[in-house]
Amino acid sequence: MTIRIDRDRLWATLMELKEIGAYDDEATGLRGVRRLALTDADAEARRRCVAWMVEAGLEVRVDRIGNVYATRPGRDRSLPCVLMGSHIDTVATGGAFDGTLGVLGGIEVMRTLDDAGIETLRDIEVGFFTEEEGVRFGTDMLGSAVTAGRIPLEHAHKLTDNDGKTVEEELIRIGFDGEAHERRPIPHAYIECHIEQGPILSTAGVTIGIVEGVQSISWQRLTLHGEAAHAGTTPIPARHDAGLVAASVVVEARRMCDSGEFGQLRATVGNFVVSDGQTNVIPHTATITIDLRNPNNTHMTAAESHLATYVHTLSTQHGVTATWERMAKTPVVPFDPAIQNLLASTADDLDLPYVRTMSGAGHDAQEIAALCPTAMVFVAGENGGISHTPREHSTPAACADGTDVLANAVLHLANQP
Incomplete structure (x- = not known):
C-alpha cells in the first residue's frame, strides 16, 4: 500500500x-x-x-x-x-x-x-x-x-x-x-x-x-586574558593584546580549512566579543566561540590538537592567558x-x-x-x-x-x- x-x-x-x-x-x-x-x-x-x-x-x-x-x-x-x-x-x-x-x-x-x-x-x-x-x-x-x-x-x-x-x-x-x-x-x-x-x-x-x-561537531569557547593599556603610549613589544590573539585564531582557523591538512574541515568563529572595548585602549579580554565540523574523526582530533597548540604558542608569545571551555562534542x-x-x-x-x-x-x-x-x-x-x-x-x-x-x-x- x-x-x-x-x-x-x-x-x-x-x-x-x-x-x-x-x-x-x-x-x-x-x-x-x-x-x-x-x-x-x-x-x-x-x-x-x-x-x-x-x-x-x-x-x-x-x-x-x-x-x-x-x-x-x-x-x-x-x-x-x-x-x-x-x-x-x-x-x-x-x-x-x-x-x-x-x-x-x-x-x-x-x-x-x-x-x-x-x-x-x-x-x-x-x-x-x-x-x-x-x-x-x-x-x-x-x-x-x-x-x-x-x-x-x-x-x-x-x-x-x-x-x-x-x-x-x-x-x-x-x-x-x-x-x-x-x-x-x-x-x-x-x-x-x-x-x-x-x-x-x-x-x-x-x-x-x-x-x-x-x-563530527566540536564547539568550544576560548577566553583570552591580556592587559589593558593605552593605545598611544604602549610600545608594540610591551603589549598583551587579547584582541590580537583572538583575531589571529580566526585567521588560523580559516587557513586550516584551506590547507587540506585536516580533510574536509569547516571552521567558524560565530561569536567574537572584546570586553569593555574602547577605541584607545588595548583589549584586556576577548572571548570567541569556535565551531569545527569534520566527516572524519581522526581529522577532527588533529584539527583540535593543532588549534590548541597554536593558541598556546601565540598566547605565550604575547603574554596572554588562554582558557578553553568545551560546549559540545559529538563524533x-x-x-x-x-x-x-x-x-x-x-x-x-x-x-x-x-x-x-x-x-x-x-x-x-x-x-x-x-x-x-x-x-x-x-x-x-x-x-x-x-x-x-x-x-x-x-x-x-x-x-x-x-x-x-x-x-x-x-x-x-x-x-x-
Whole structure:
C-alpha cells in the first residue's frame, strides 16, 4: 500500500507556525523566525503543536527536559514504537523549515493514516525535542541528548542563558516541565525528515536525500586574558593584546580549512566579543566561540590538537592567558544501513529520484541513533539550500515529497513484527 499526505494541509501548518516568533529582518528585508528555546515564542509554538496533536487524536506526554511526544496507538502496545521527530526552536535569524518540517510532517503522517483508516501493528509517535539549536543555553541537541543518556538531566537543568536563567527555571515558567521520565522507552526505529541546509540536493536536481550519517561537531569557547593599556603610549613589544590573539585564531582557523591538512574541515568563529572595548585602549579580554565540523574523526582530533597548540604558542608569545571551555562534542554518527535502504526503496516506489549524502549539520537523529536504528530524509532547499537565515526556503512540492517518503517508510516499520 502506498499513501500520500495532504500537501496543502502540510503547507498550511508550516505557514501558520512560522508566524509564531516572526520578525522583520533588516539585513535581508525578509520575514524571519526568532523562536529561541523556552522563550515565550517557543512556548506559544509548543502549545500550537500540542493542539494539532490533540486534534489528530494523539496521546500527548511531556518529559522532564520538556521533550513532547504524541502517540497513535497500534494493535500491540507492548511492542516498541516507531518514532518520528525533530525540533521547533530556531536560531535568532531563522526560517520556517529547519526542524519544523520534521515535526509538522510527522503530525501530517498521523492525519493521513487516520484519513485512510489504516491501523498499524506498532504505536507510532511524533515528537519535538528541547533546545536543538543550542543558541540560548549553549548546548545543541540538548533534549535529545538527555533522552539518549549522553547528558544527565541534572546538568541540563542547570545550564544558563546570557541572563543567568536556567533551563529548569524556564521549563517551569512556560509550563513544559513534564512528568514523564526523560529516558524515553527505546523505539523500534527513528526517522527524521529535515531540510538539507546545503546545496547537494539542489545541485543534483532532486528533492530527496537519503542521509548516511552526521559529521563530527566540536564547539568550544576560548577566553583570552591580556592587559589593558593605552593605545598611544604602549610600545608594540610591551603589549598583551587579547584582541590580537583572538583575531589571529580566526585567521588560523580559516587557513586550516584551506590547507587540506585536516580533510574536509569547516571552521567558524560565530561569536567574537572584546570586553569593555574602547577605541584607545588595548583589549584586556576577548572571548570567541569556535565551531569545527569534520566527516572524519581522526581529522577532527588533529584539527583540535593543532588549534590548541597554536593558541598556546601565540598566547605565550604575547603574554596572554588562554582558557578553553568545551560546549559540545559529538563524533561522526553513521546511520542504520537497513533504514537507509528502506528510505531508498520507498523513494523508488514513489518514483522520486534521490542522492545519498552526509549531513554537515547536527540533528536530533544523531542522538537517537544511540538508542535504535535511525536514519534521515533530506528535503531540498532553495537558494542553494541556505539555512539559519530568513532566506531559508523549500517548496511545497519538496516538503510533500519528503513527507511522503517519511509516511510510507514509517508505515512499513510500524507493521514489522
